[in-house]
Amino acid sequence: MNAATAELRDRVVTAMQGQDAEHAHALATELVNAAPDSYDHRQMAGVTALSTNRAGEALQHFQAAVRHAPQPPFAAAAWTGIGRTQLLAEDARQAERAFRRALSLVNEFPPALAGLAEALSREGRHEEAEQAARRALELGIDEARLRVALGHALLGMEKLEEAEAEFRRAQSMEPGAAEPRFGLGALAKFRGQFEEAERVYRQVLEEVPEFPGYSQLATLKTFDRDDPEIETLERRLRELPPDAARSARSDLHFALAKAYDDAGLPEKATGHLREGNALERERLRHDPDEDEARMQRIAELFTHEFIHRYEDAGVRELRPIFVVSLPRSGSTLTEQMLASHSQVRGGGELGHFARVATALSLRWGGRDDFPDIDPTAARNDLRDAGREYSRLTASLRLIHPHFTDKSLNNFLYVGLIRMMLPDARIVHVRRHPLATALGLYRQRFARGIGYSADLDHIVRHYRAYATLMDHWRQAAPEAFVEVHYEALVAEPERELRRILDYIGLEFEPACLEYYRLDRPVRTASVAQVRQPLDRKGLARHERYGDLLAPVAEALKEEIAAYEAELADATGGAA
Numbered sequence: 001m002n003a004a005t006a007e008l009r010d011r012v013v014t015a016m017q018g019q020d021a022e023h024a025h026a027l028a029t030e031l032v033n034a035a036p037d038s039y040d041h042r043q044m045a046g047v048t049a050l051s052t053n054r055a056g057e058a059l060q061h062f063q064a065a066v067r068h069a070p071q072p073p074f075a076a077a078a079w080t081g082i083g084r085t086q087l088l089a090e091d092a093r094q095a096e097r098a099f100r101r102a103l104s105l106v107n108e109f110p111p112a113l114a115g116l117a118e119a120l121s122r123e124g125r126h127e128e129a130e131q132a133a134r135r136a137l138e139l140g141i142d143e144a145r146l147r148v149a150l151g152h153a154l155l156g157m158e159k160l161e162e163a164e165a166e167f168r169r170a171q172s173m174e175p176g177a178a179e180p181r182f183g184l185g186a187l188a189k190f191r192g193q194f195e196e197a198e199r200v201y202r203q204v205l206e207e208v209p210e211f212p213g214y215s216q217l218a219t220l221k222t223f224d225r226d227d228p229e230i231e232t233l234e235r236r237l238r239e240l241p242p243d244a245a246r247s248a249r250s251d252l253h254f255a256l257a258k259a260y261d262d263a264g265l266p267e268k269a270t271g272h273l274r275e276g277n278a279l280e281r282e283r284l285r286h287d288p289d290e291d292e293a294r295m296q297r298i299a300e301l302f303t304h305e306f307i308h309r310y311e312d313a314g315v316r317e318l319r320p321i322f323v324v325s326l327p328r329s330g331s332t333l334t335e336q337m338l339a340s341h342s343q344v345r346g347g348g349e350l351g352h353f354a355r356v357a358t359a360l361s362l363r364w365g366g367r368d369d370f371p372d373i374d375p376t377a378a379r380n381d382l383r384d385a386g387r388e389y390s391r392l393t394a395s396l397r398l399i400h401p402h403f404t405d406k407s408l409n410n411f412l413y414v415g416l417i418r419m420m421l422p423d424a425r426i427v428h429v430r431r432h433p434l435a436t437a438l439g440l441y442r443q444r445f446a447r448g449i450g451y452s453a454d455l456d457h458i459v460r461h462y463r464a465y466a467t468l469m470d471h472w473r474q475a476a477p478e479a480f481v482e483v484h485y486e487a488l489v490a491e492p493e494r495e496l497r498r499i500l501d502y503i504g505l506e507f508e509p510a511c512l513e514y515y516r517l518d519r520p521v522r523t524a525s526v527a528q529v530r531q532p533l534d535r536k537g538l539a540r541h542e543r544y545g546d547l548l549a550p551v552a553e554a555l556k557e558e559i560a561a562y563e564a565e566l567a568d569a570t571g572g573a574a
Contacts, residue, residue, distance in 0.1 A: 005031070008034075009040075012028050021052045024048045025048035025049060025054070028041070028048040028049075029045060032061065036064070037064075039068040039069050039070060039078075042062070042064040043061070043065040043074075043081065045057075045061040046062040046081045047081065050081065053243070055085050059089075061081075062079075062082045065077075065078035065081065066078040073105070073106050073109075076102040076103075076105040077109075079098050079099070079101045079112070080098070080099065080109065080112045080115055082098040083095045083098035083102065083115045083116075087115065087122075090245075090247055091283065091285075095118075096119040096123065099113075099115045099119060100116065102115075103116070110139040111141065113139065114133070114143065117130075117132035117133035117146060117150065117153070118146065120153070121133075121152045122149075125351070126153040126154075126351065127153075127351070127355070129149060129150070129153035130150060130153045133149055133150040134150070142173075143173070144170040144171075144174040145179065147166045147167070148167065148179045148180055151163045151166035151167040151180070151183050152183060152186075155186065155187060155190065156349075160191070163183070166183075168180070168184070170183070171184070176207070178204045178211040178213075181200055181203070181204050182200070182204055182211070185197045185204070185213075189220070194220050198220045201213055201220070205217065209239075210245070211248070212247040214233060214251050214252050215251045217255070218255040218258040219258065223259040223260075223263050224262070225265070230256070233252060233259060237249070237252040237253070237256065246283065250276045250279035250280055250444065253272040253276030253279070254272070254273075254442070256272040257269040257270075257276060258442070261442070270546065270547045273441060273442055276444065277441060277452075277453040278453075280448070280452075281453045281454055283448065284450045284452075285450075286450030286451045286453075286454065288451065288457050291450075291457075291461055292460060292464045294412075295465070295468045296464075298468065299467075299471040299475075301371055302414075303475060304475040304476070306415075308476075309375070310378055310419045311422050313379035313383060314382050314420045314421050314422045315383060315386030315389075315420070315421060317423075318389070318390050318424070319421075319423045319424060320402070320404070320405050321338060321425045322353075322417060322425070322427070323335045323405070324408065324427070325408060325428065325429035326408065326431075327408055327439070327443070327449060328431070328436060328439025328440055329429055329430060329435075330429045330431050330488060330489075332406070333485070333488065334429050334483065334488065334499075335406045336515075337496055338404055338427075338500075339514070340508070340513065340516075341500070341508050341510065342400075342508060342510070343401055343505055344402045344505070345399065345402070346403070346404050347393070347396050347404045347405050349408070350392075350393070350405045352389055352407075353413060353417070354407060354409060354413070356420075357416055359385070359388075360382075360385045360420075382420050385420050386420045386421055402505070411428065414479055414480060415472065415479075418476045418479040425502065426480035427480065427481055427483060427503075428469065428481070428483070429482075429488075430485065431484070431486070432485075432541065433462060433555045433559050434541040434551060434552060434559065435485075435538070435541045437458050437462065437548060437551045437555075438540060440452040440458055441458065441547075455547075455551055456554075459554045462555060462558070463555065463558065484566050484569050486566055487566065487569045
């Protein structure tokens with residue numbers, strides 16, 4: 001290295017230490033231009049590009065650094081940079097892959113572990129995120145962003161006091177940062193402390209107006225046509241700089257869609273929904289073919305004969321209540337009603353069964369005799385998996401004999417639940433297909449639901465889901481009970497009695513006063529389940545005829561069948 005290059009590198013380091021990120025980036029670019037095949041120069045340029053939010057440029061530099069890395073630890077650092085870049089680009093799945101690649105090169109590489117914790121937290125894989133975060137902390141990585149990721153993981157597992165402690169630690173480390181304070185706002189919201197949540201959200205957004213939190217704030221109020229806050233949101237959207245993060249722009253579109261819907265202006269809401277979801281599609285990149293193929297494989301394996309061959313193999317001392325549905329279909333309300341019963345603990349979206357099912361799938365898929373598994377081995381595997389689920393949920397059974405598990409994707413596992421936990425109870429909550437489609441399309445999900453940002457993908461997912469549920473009705477009809485959301489709202493006591501009878505519990509009036517229950521609710525329906533039943537939202541989809549016309553045409557058979565079943569269930573009253 002010549003003297004001029006060495007001096008230039010020293011100037012980059014000095015600029016970075018002085019927090020002059022733009023100057024550091026300009027100098028690092030000069031280094032790369034002088035020696036484009038230098039690992040050190042590429043890595044330095046990637047770091048400076050990342051610090052100035054130039055995700056695309058950073059990715060190019062880190063990828064070049066991987067190619068020119070002299071040894072595995074250097075390549076691990078470059079892969080970690082790629083992961084950080086993917087987090088900046090809001091692609092947690094790709095970020096996870098990059099961090100895992102770094103960890104495959106250097107076991108327990110601390111910066112990669114910290115990044116992995118953030119990626120897993122964003123994906124909603126709470127237990128894994130906590131494990132990675134705590135190990136990174138043990139290895140000496142103690143950053144505000146890691147504490148925030150750990151806080152959200154703990155919040156997802158309803159460890160509220162621990163989550164609050166992590167958010168406050170992060171806040172003390174970076175007092176002006178938005179993320180720790182917004183975490184505290186989310187904590188207040190989930191606790192039902194809406195005034196406190198609104199205060200925190202407004203304070204953060206006043207200080208950091210580009211932070212993507214307006215859609216969360218919008219859920220805490222009802223707008224009317226003269227509300228000056230609508231114009232404030234429109235102005236914030238207009239004032240966003242061209243290079244603003246995609247999430248900031250998408251967030252404002254969803255907030256405005258909510259505001260215009262409240263104000264009775266669905267045509268204006270529609271425009272913002274289209275714009276917001278177009279931005280979300282860039283982040284989510286869902287593959288509907290993979291979605292459909294997965295559900296088809298499940299149906300092909302879990303036949304009536306396969307399920308009932310092993311129905312005596314599972315763990316019988318456990319009787320969880322699984323509440324399954326598509327998102328925005330009434331599962332949160334159903335769970336809140338059940339959790340108001342004196343014998344039931346509300347578990348929320350646990351994720352434990354998917355974890356156990358994945359481990360069992362990997363075990364079975366690796367066997368030469370799959371799917372014709374040796375019966376003794378299959379029974380042992382099912383029993384072990386049931387015991388593992390029992391271990392993961394033990395804390396939920398300390399006081400209450402029953403607990404709910406509301407992870408929505410558990411509809412995929414109805415057959416396996418029947419085999420692994422034969423005494424479990426499954427409550428399948430259904431809602432009108434158009435209402436479900438609109439609910440998905442108008443919600444900006446914090447963790448992202450792949451198919452929700454594209455109406456065609458919603459159609460294909462709904463159809464695959466409906467086909468799989470039809471399969472379960474044939475293969476294991478005794479495994480679950482079904483409830484129509486509209487019927488539950490119209491005749492709550494009647495429907496609750498029917499559900500509780502299936503579970504084996506007596507009706508309690510407290511179930512009708514679910515909104516009084518003091519428990520955290522982490523879903524998008526958190527505000528709704530803190531209020532008495534309200535039928536106003538049942539027909540919202542009827543106001544969006546133009547937007548939903550392609551969905552109505554594509555799902556006309558499913559809609560006709562649902563409406564006929566609903567009429568039978570309610571006597572035409574819903």
